[in-house]
Amino acid sequence: MAGSAVAIPILAVQQMNSVGIGGALVAVSLGPSVLAAPLAGAALDRARRPALLVAVSGVLTAMAFAVTAFLGQLPLPLVFASLAVAGAASPFYMGGLSSFVADVIPDGRRAFAFDALSYNVSAVAGPAFVAIMALFLPAPASLAVLAATAAAGAVSVSLIALKSHSGPRDSPWQTVVAGLRRILRHRPLAVVTAASTLSQLGQGGLAIAAVALSIERIGSPGDGALVVTSFAVGSLLGALYETVRPTRARPHAVMMAGFLATGLLTVGAAVDVGTAWTVVAIGLSGVFTASTAAAMLFLRNHLSPPHLRSQIFTVGAGLRASASAGGAALAASATGFGGALGLAVVGIIWVASAALMAAYPKAGQ
Numbered sequence: 001m002a003g004s005a006v007a008i009p010i011l012a013v014q015q016m017n018s019v020g021i022g023g024a025l026v027a028v029s030l031g032p033s034v035l036a037a038p039l040a041g042a043a044l045d046r047a048r049r050p051a052l053l054v055a056v057s058g059v060l061t062a063m064a065f066a067v068t069a070f071l072g073q074l075p076l077p078l079v080f081a082s083l084a085v086a087g088a089a090s091p092f093y094m095g096g097l098s099s100f101v102a103d104v105i106p107d108g109r110r111a112f113a114f115d116a117l118s119y120n121v122s123a124v125a126g127p128a129f130v131a132i133m134a135l136f137l138p139a140p141a142s143l144a145v146l147a148a149t150a151a152a153g154a155v156s157v158s159l160i161a162l163k164s165h166s167g168p169r170d171s172p173w174q175t176v177v178a179g180l181r182r183i184l185r186h187r188p189l190a191v192v193t194a195a196s197t198l199s200q201l202g203q204g205g206l207a208i209a210a211v212a213l214s215i216e217r218i219g220s221p222g223d224g225a226l227v228v229t230s231f232a233v234g235s236l237l238g239a240l241y242e243t244v245r246p247t248r249a250r251p252h253a254v255m256m257a258g259f260l261a262t263g264l265l266t267v268g269a270a271v272d273v274g275t276a277w278t279v280v281a282i283g284l285s286g287v288f289t290a291s292t293a294a295a296m297l298f299l300r301n302h303l304s305p306p307h308l309r310s311q312i313f314t315v316g317a318g319l320r321a322s323a324s325a326g327g328a329a330l331a332a333s334a335t336g337f338g339g340a341l342g343l344a345v346v347g348i349i350w351v352a353s354a355a356l357m358a359a360y361p362k363a364g365q
Contacts, residue, residue: 008068025071058093113290196353206327212224239293
């Protein structure tokens with residue numbers, strides 16, 4: 001799914017000569033996930049064969065990418081509709097699948113370290129793969145490969161025996177209400193959800209702030225891509241290390257320390273002492289995001305009743321995705337204030353996320 005955010009705009013430019021259509025298609029592929037997350041999570045929690053639901057969502061995504069590959073040849077409303085369906089199905093595997101990780105890997109810390117690594121690999125490898133393909137092949141080929149990848153993922157998931165979370169057989173509406181009530185009223189879970197969502201507001205604005213900083217200092221956006229890449233590489237290295245040696249400290253303390261370190265390094269990167277310093281500081285800030293993500297997923301699992309777990313995971317993932325999109329929009333609207341200030345504000349948001357974690361109760365259960 002991460003690669004589609006790059007492949008679809010490229011395809012829209014090649015086939016429709018319109019960046020705007022590309023942006024709208026990406027938005028419609030992501031937007032429905034937030035609204036669908038509670039229902040998708042409730043469906044997974046109630047399902048006797050949850051792997052089947054995840055597999056079907058993967059097939060729907062593959063079909064949507066296959067349809068999108070024919071952009072310019074098929075009616076545009078059909079392409080929009082297919083991507084909207086894929087967006088509504090995405091919570092089943094973007095968040096929902098994570099709720100079963102601890103059932104498959106007994107060591108919870110290591111389980112969610114691997115889960116965080118999978119998200120990092122996807123975030124780095126997906127766009128990079130599409131960018132490389134764009135150098136040699138037309139954009140429709142990228143969508144075709146993404147469709148095949150999604151289909152392969154669906155087949156793989158169907159072969160995994162995911163443990164059912166089935167609990168009280170309430171109505172779907174009652175299940176949704178119970179899950180949302182748990183997120184809002186259970187203080188430890190509410191703190192983790194709020195802090196992790198706020199952190200994504202900052203991360204979503206990082207790329208825009210980096211480009212604005214590059215334009216401000218050297219007159220071109222070139223260094224902005226380098227800064228964003230260094231963050232991604234740092235995150236990936238941190239995730240790899242976390243899978244080898246999972247952090248064993250208290251998870252809420254890991255989240256607080258990680259958010260604080262990422263924030264302070266990002267604020268420091270805004271200081272004008274050369275491009276090399278900015279790239280290194282941002283790269284180091286990315287390293288700490290892996291341990292915080294793994295700790296967040298561990299806590300989300302630990303604090304969720306089994307019969308509500310998938311819903312809590314899908315809603316949490318949806319909130320983070322929305323916050324990331326909102327952060328990008330806010331950063332874009334604030335570029336007139338300067339790139340350095342924008343980058344510093346991104347760092348301050350992470351620091352604020354760490355401050356929120358201070359509200360986590362000492363005996364949080």
